[in-house]
Amino acid sequence: xxxxxxxxxxxxxxxxxxxxxxxxxxxxxxxxxxxxxxxxxxxxxxxxxxxxxxxxxxxxxxxxxxxxxxxxxxxxxxxxxxxxxxxxxxxxxxxxxxxxxxxxxxxxxxxxx
Amino acid sequence: xxxxxxxxxxxxxxxxxxxxxxxxxxxxxxxxxxxxxxxxxxxxxxxxxxxxxxxxxxxxxxxxxxxxxxxxxxxxxxxxxxxxxxxxxxxxxxxxxxxxxxxxxxxxxxxxxxxxxxx
Numbered sequence: 001x002x003x004x005x006x007x008x009x010x011x012x013x014x015x016x017x018x019x020x021x022x023x024x025x026x027x028x029x030x031x032x033x034x035x036x037x038x039x040x041x042x043x044x045x046x047x048x049x050x051x052x053x054x055x056x057x058x059x060x061x062x063x064x065x066x067x068x069x070x071x072x073x074x075x076x077x078x079x080x081x082x083x084x085x086x087x088x089x090x091x092x093x094x095x096x097x098x099x100x101x102x103x104x105x106x107x108x109x110x111x112x113x
Numbered sequence: 114x115x116x117x118x119x120x121x122x123x124x125x126x127x128x129x130x131x132x133x134x135x136x137x138x139x140x141x142x143x144x145x146x147x148x149x150x151x152x153x154x155x156x157x158x159x160x161x162x163x164x165x166x167x168x169x170x171x172x173x174x175x176x177x178x179x180x181x182x183x184x185x186x187x188x189x190x191x192x193x194x195x196x197x198x199x200x201x202x203x204x205x206x207x208x209x210x211x212x213x214x215x216x217x218x219x220x221x222x223x224x225x226x227x228x229x230x231x232x
Contacts, residue, residue, distance in 0.1 A: 032218040034220070036223075041225070042225065043116070043117070043204075043223045043224055043225045043226065044156075044204070044206075044223040045223075046220045049218065049220060051218035052218075090155050090156075094218070098218075098219065099144075099146075099161045099168060099169050100146065100158040100161060100169065100172070101146075101148075101156075101158065101221060102158070103148075103155030103156045103157070104155050105153075105154055105155050106153075106154070106155050
Protein backbone atom coordinates (compact mmCIF):
# COMPACT_ATOMS: atom_id res chain seq x y z
CA UNK A 1 0.00 0.00 0.00
CA UNK A 2 1.07 3.56 -0.58
CA UNK A 3 1.17 6.31 2.03
CA UNK A 4 2.84 9.59 2.84
CA UNK A 5 3.87 11.07 6.16
CA UNK A 6 4.28 14.80 6.55
CA UNK A 7 6.58 15.18 9.49
CA UNK A 8 5.45 18.62 10.62
CA UNK A 9 1.85 19.72 11.04
CA UNK A 10 2.89 23.38 11.43
CA UNK A 11 5.94 25.28 10.21
CA UNK A 12 6.61 28.93 10.94
CA UNK A 13 9.32 30.96 9.18
CA UNK A 14 10.24 34.60 8.88
CA UNK A 15 9.77 36.35 5.56
CA UNK A 16 12.91 36.03 3.45
CA UNK A 17 14.21 32.90 5.21
CA UNK A 18 14.30 29.37 3.74
CA UNK A 19 11.34 27.01 3.83
CA UNK A 20 11.60 23.25 4.40
CA UNK A 21 8.48 21.06 4.46
CA UNK A 22 9.26 17.40 5.04
CA UNK A 23 7.58 14.40 3.45
CA UNK A 24 8.37 10.69 3.59
CA UNK A 25 6.57 8.16 1.43
CA UNK A 26 5.95 4.45 1.52
CA UNK A 27 5.51 2.53 -1.70
CA UNK A 28 6.24 -0.90 -3.09
CA UNK A 29 7.13 0.56 -6.49
CA UNK A 30 8.71 3.72 -7.88
CA UNK A 31 5.89 6.19 -7.41
CA UNK A 32 4.83 9.51 -8.86
CA UNK A 33 4.92 12.16 -6.15
CA UNK A 34 3.31 15.59 -5.99
CA UNK A 35 3.14 18.66 -3.81
CA UNK A 36 -0.10 20.62 -3.77
CA UNK A 37 -0.86 23.92 -2.03
CA UNK A 38 -4.25 24.94 -0.63
CA UNK A 39 -4.92 28.58 0.15
CA UNK A 40 -7.97 29.39 2.30
CA UNK A 41 -11.20 29.05 0.35
CA UNK A 42 -9.26 28.12 -2.78
CA UNK A 43 -8.89 24.84 -4.64
CA UNK A 44 -5.80 22.66 -4.44
CA UNK A 45 -3.09 23.83 -6.82
CA UNK A 46 -0.18 21.76 -8.11
CA UNK A 47 3.25 23.08 -7.09
CA UNK A 48 5.36 20.36 -8.68
CA UNK A 49 5.54 16.66 -9.49
CA UNK A 50 8.11 13.88 -9.74
CA UNK A 51 7.57 11.13 -12.31
CA UNK A 52 10.87 9.21 -12.42
CA UNK A 53 12.78 11.74 -14.49
CA UNK A 54 15.16 14.22 -12.83
CA UNK A 55 15.29 13.75 -9.06
CA UNK A 56 15.42 17.51 -8.43
CA UNK A 57 12.11 18.96 -9.50
CA UNK A 58 11.41 22.66 -9.90
CA UNK A 59 7.91 23.99 -9.48
CA UNK A 60 6.00 27.22 -9.47
CA UNK A 61 6.70 30.24 -7.26
CA UNK A 62 10.31 29.24 -6.59
CA UNK A 63 9.55 25.91 -4.90
CA UNK A 64 11.53 22.77 -5.58
CA UNK A 65 11.69 19.23 -4.21
CA UNK A 66 14.25 16.45 -4.32
CA UNK A 67 13.32 12.79 -4.65
CA UNK A 68 15.64 10.63 -2.53
CA UNK A 69 14.89 6.95 -2.99
CA UNK A 70 17.38 5.81 -0.36
CA UNK A 71 15.65 7.98 2.25
CA UNK A 72 12.12 7.57 0.80
CA UNK A 73 11.79 11.33 1.05
CA UNK A 74 10.40 14.13 -1.10
CA UNK A 75 10.99 17.31 0.88
CA UNK A 76 9.76 20.68 -0.41
CA UNK A 77 12.04 23.71 -0.20
CA UNK A 78 12.14 27.36 -1.12
CA UNK A 79 15.15 29.62 -0.62
CA UNK A 80 13.23 32.69 0.55
CA UNK A 81 9.71 32.73 1.98
CA UNK A 82 7.18 35.30 0.87
CA UNK A 83 4.07 36.36 2.75
CA UNK A 84 1.92 34.91 -0.03
CA UNK A 85 3.37 31.44 0.65
CA UNK A 86 1.30 31.13 3.83
CA UNK A 87 -1.04 28.19 3.13
CA UNK A 88 -1.59 24.47 3.70
CA UNK A 89 0.76 22.15 1.80
CA UNK A 90 0.04 18.53 0.94
CA UNK A 91 2.45 15.82 -0.14
CA UNK A 92 0.80 13.24 -2.39
CA UNK A 93 1.73 9.78 -3.69
CA UNK A 94 -0.08 8.27 -6.63
CA UNK A 95 -1.41 4.72 -6.62
CA UNK A 96 0.34 2.24 -8.89
CA UNK A 97 -2.70 2.24 -11.19
CA UNK A 98 -2.98 6.02 -11.35
CA UNK A 99 -6.58 5.98 -10.23
CA UNK A 100 -6.16 7.64 -6.87
CA UNK A 101 -3.98 10.00 -4.90
CA UNK A 102 -2.94 9.38 -1.29
CA UNK A 103 -2.58 12.65 0.59
CA UNK A 104 -0.57 13.42 3.68
CA UNK A 105 -2.23 15.19 6.59
CA UNK A 106 -0.85 18.54 5.48
CA UNK A 107 1.62 21.12 6.78
CA UNK A 108 0.39 24.58 7.65
CA UNK A 109 3.00 27.19 6.73
CA UNK A 110 2.98 30.52 8.54
CA UNK A 111 5.19 33.36 7.30
CA UNK A 112 6.06 36.00 9.87
CA UNK A 113 6.67 39.53 8.54
CA UNK B 114 -9.80 28.14 -19.79
CA UNK B 115 -12.43 27.12 -17.25
CA UNK B 116 -11.32 24.91 -14.41
CA UNK B 117 -13.25 22.34 -12.41
CA UNK B 118 -16.39 23.80 -10.92
CA UNK B 119 -18.53 22.46 -8.09
CA UNK B 120 -21.95 23.37 -6.79
CA UNK B 121 -23.21 24.26 -4.36
CA UNK B 122 -20.17 25.70 -2.61
CA UNK B 123 -21.87 25.37 0.78
CA UNK B 124 -24.65 23.04 1.86
CA UNK B 125 -26.33 22.72 5.22
CA UNK B 126 -28.48 19.64 5.69
CA UNK B 127 -30.47 18.33 8.60
CA UNK B 128 -29.53 14.85 9.71
CA UNK B 129 -31.46 12.34 7.66
CA UNK B 130 -31.83 14.51 4.56
CA UNK B 131 -30.49 13.50 1.16
CA UNK B 132 -28.00 15.76 -0.63
CA UNK B 133 -26.62 15.94 -4.16
CA UNK B 134 -23.29 17.55 -4.99
CA UNK B 135 -22.38 18.44 -8.56
CA UNK B 136 -19.04 18.50 -10.32
CA UNK B 137 -18.29 19.97 -13.77
CA UNK B 138 -14.84 18.73 -14.85
CA UNK B 139 -12.51 20.38 -17.33
CA UNK B 140 -13.90 19.81 -20.81
CA UNK B 141 -12.43 16.71 -22.43
CA UNK B 142 -10.99 15.21 -19.26
CA UNK B 143 -11.58 11.49 -19.21
CA UNK B 144 -10.87 10.84 -15.54
CA UNK B 145 -12.90 12.20 -12.65
CA UNK B 146 -12.26 11.72 -8.95
CA UNK B 147 -14.14 12.49 -5.73
CA UNK B 148 -12.40 13.08 -2.40
CA UNK B 149 -13.63 13.80 1.12
CA UNK B 150 -11.65 16.23 3.28
CA UNK B 151 -12.47 16.30 6.97
CA UNK B 152 -11.49 19.33 9.01
CA UNK B 153 -7.74 19.47 9.56
CA UNK B 154 -7.07 16.41 7.41
CA UNK B 155 -5.85 15.67 3.94
CA UNK B 156 -8.33 14.66 1.25
CA UNK B 157 -9.29 10.99 1.16
CA UNK B 158 -10.24 9.16 -2.01
CA UNK B 159 -13.88 8.22 -2.51
CA UNK B 160 -14.35 7.10 -6.11
CA UNK B 161 -12.98 7.26 -9.66
CA UNK B 162 -14.61 7.44 -13.10
CA UNK B 163 -13.14 6.94 -16.51
CA UNK B 164 -15.69 8.45 -18.87
CA UNK B 165 -19.02 7.13 -17.62
CA UNK B 166 -17.59 3.99 -16.06
CA UNK B 167 -17.07 3.94 -12.31
CA UNK B 168 -13.87 1.92 -12.10
CA UNK B 169 -13.14 2.27 -8.41
CA UNK B 170 -15.54 3.00 -5.57
CA UNK B 171 -13.47 1.47 -2.81
CA UNK B 172 -13.31 4.72 -0.83
CA UNK B 173 -17.06 5.25 -0.46
CA UNK B 174 -17.62 4.99 3.32
CA UNK B 175 -21.06 3.37 3.22
CA UNK B 176 -23.89 2.39 0.91
CA UNK B 177 -25.45 5.78 1.65
CA UNK B 178 -22.90 7.28 -0.73
CA UNK B 179 -23.53 7.01 -4.45
CA UNK B 180 -21.81 8.67 -7.42
CA UNK B 181 -22.67 8.77 -11.09
CA UNK B 182 -21.38 10.25 -14.33
CA UNK B 183 -23.98 9.12 -16.87
CA UNK B 184 -22.69 10.94 -19.96
CA UNK B 185 -19.02 10.95 -19.10
CA UNK B 186 -18.85 14.63 -18.20
CA UNK B 187 -20.77 16.08 -15.24
CA UNK B 188 -20.77 13.96 -12.10
CA UNK B 189 -23.03 13.92 -9.07
CA UNK B 190 -22.18 12.62 -5.62
CA UNK B 191 -25.29 11.75 -3.66
CA UNK B 192 -25.45 11.12 0.06
CA UNK B 193 -28.60 9.59 1.44
CA UNK B 194 -29.83 9.96 5.03
CA UNK B 195 -26.96 12.27 5.96
CA UNK B 196 -25.25 11.82 9.32
CA UNK B 197 -23.15 14.28 11.30
CA UNK B 198 -19.99 12.35 10.45
CA UNK B 199 -20.63 13.18 6.79
CA UNK B 200 -19.77 16.83 7.49
CA UNK B 201 -16.69 17.60 5.39
CA UNK B 202 -15.50 19.31 2.24
CA UNK B 203 -16.13 17.19 -0.85
CA UNK B 204 -13.59 17.75 -3.59
CA UNK B 205 -13.86 16.84 -7.24
CA UNK B 206 -10.85 16.54 -9.55
CA UNK B 207 -10.37 15.74 -13.22
CA UNK B 208 -7.37 14.54 -15.15
CA UNK B 209 -5.89 12.94 -18.26
CA UNK B 210 -7.29 14.76 -21.25
CA UNK B 211 -8.08 12.25 -23.96
CA UNK B 212 -6.30 9.34 -22.31
CA UNK B 213 -7.66 5.83 -21.99
CA UNK B 214 -6.72 3.15 -19.54
CA UNK B 215 -4.62 3.80 -16.48
CA UNK B 216 -2.10 6.58 -16.88
CA UNK B 217 0.49 7.59 -14.37
CA UNK B 218 1.96 10.88 -13.36
CA UNK B 219 -0.87 13.08 -14.55
CA UNK B 220 -1.80 16.13 -12.54
CA UNK B 221 -5.29 16.14 -11.04
CA UNK B 222 -7.06 19.49 -11.32
CA UNK B 223 -9.20 20.20 -8.29
CA UNK B 224 -12.39 22.17 -7.89
CA UNK B 225 -13.00 24.53 -4.95
CA UNK B 226 -15.04 21.93 -3.10
CA UNK B 227 -18.47 21.77 -1.50
CA UNK B 228 -18.54 22.27 2.26
CA UNK B 229 -21.27 20.05 3.69
CA UNK B 230 -22.48 20.67 7.23
CA UNK B 231 -24.95 18.22 8.73
CA UNK B 232 -26.84 19.54 11.74
